[in-house]
Amino acid sequence: MYVAFDVEKRLGEFRLSARGELREGATCVVGPNGAGKTTLFKILAGILKPDKGRVEYVGVKSRAYVGDLYAPPDSTVMDVVLAGRTRFGGKPVGREDAAAAARFAELVGVGALLQRRWGTLSGGQRQLAVVAAALATEADLLLLDEPMANLHGDRRAELAELLKREARGKIIAYTTHHLDVLPCCDYVMVIEDGEVKWAGPPSQIDPAHLTRPKACR
Numbered sequence: 001m002y003v004a005f006d007v008e009k010r011l012g013e014f015r016l017s018a019r020g021e022l023r024e025g026a027t028c029v030v031g032p033n034g035a036g037k038t039t040l041f042k043i044l045a046g047i048l049k050p051d052k053g054r055v056e057y058v059g060v061k062s063r064a065y066v067g068d069l070y071a072p073p074d075s076t077v078m079d080v081v082l083a084g085r086t087r088f089g090g091k092p093v094g095r096e097d098a099a100a101a102a103r104f105a106e107l108v109g110v111g112a113l114l115q116r117r118w119g120t121l122s123g124g125q126r127q128l129a130v131v132a133a134a135l136a137t138e139a140d141l142l143l144l145d146e147p148m149a150n151l152h153g154d155r156r157a158e159l160a161e162l163l164k165r166e167a168r169g170k171i172i173a174y175t176t177h178h179l180d181v182l183p184c185c186d187y188v189m190v191i192e193d194g195e196v197k198w199a200g201p202p203s204q205i206d207p208a209h210l211t212r213p214k215a216c217r
């Protein structure tokens, strides 16, 4: 199973010209703000059409992109995770879907919050519920935009390990600005200025791509 891409897309002043491959397992996609990570994910998910080029899906039957998720404040965590079962298509769900949703919520650590209202959750709890909803899609190709955004360091590492386990027999790719999770994934892809600059296992990453942020003066 793999996804090979060679695509171009212009959005205003920005130009994506990205070529690479996503393989079975968990891939962390990193790079500066505005580098083109989300744009590439949306193309791979089929939400955005490239101007040129192609994406080849081998062995991939279903795909899902999960980024920011809007949920009404009075919806429950269960409602949100169940929405993932329908790939956010709002279709009716059955008893089996509810059982699967509960299983994924438990896996991610929000099982005890299933009946809680969205509006009462902390940012990190919402983030985890979004990941539970994403996993509940059971898509072969799952593209997650910043699933670690609101999480504390230890929680990030736990989630990265979980995503690596869940990526067996699938492709899970996720963007992150938290380089501490890179050792927890199978592959790293570095995107800068709209191009894939490096890709490979985390143990072989070119240190030039791991420059530390400038410290406060």
Ligand SMILES: Nc1ncnc2c1ncn2[C@@H]1O[C@H](COP(=O)(O)OP(=O)(O)OP(=O)(O)O)[C@@H](O)[C@H]1O
Binding pocket: 011, 012, 013, 014, 031, 032, 033, 034, 035, 036, 037, 038, 039, 040
């Ligand atoms: N609809 C649009 N019109 C014009 N420019 C756009 C549009 N959508 C995205 N862009 C620009 O494309 C560039 C890439 O955006 P993208 O969201 O893919 O970056 P990113 O790597 O995911 O960034 P971040 O890490 O900040 O989320 C940015 O400069 C952004 O402003």
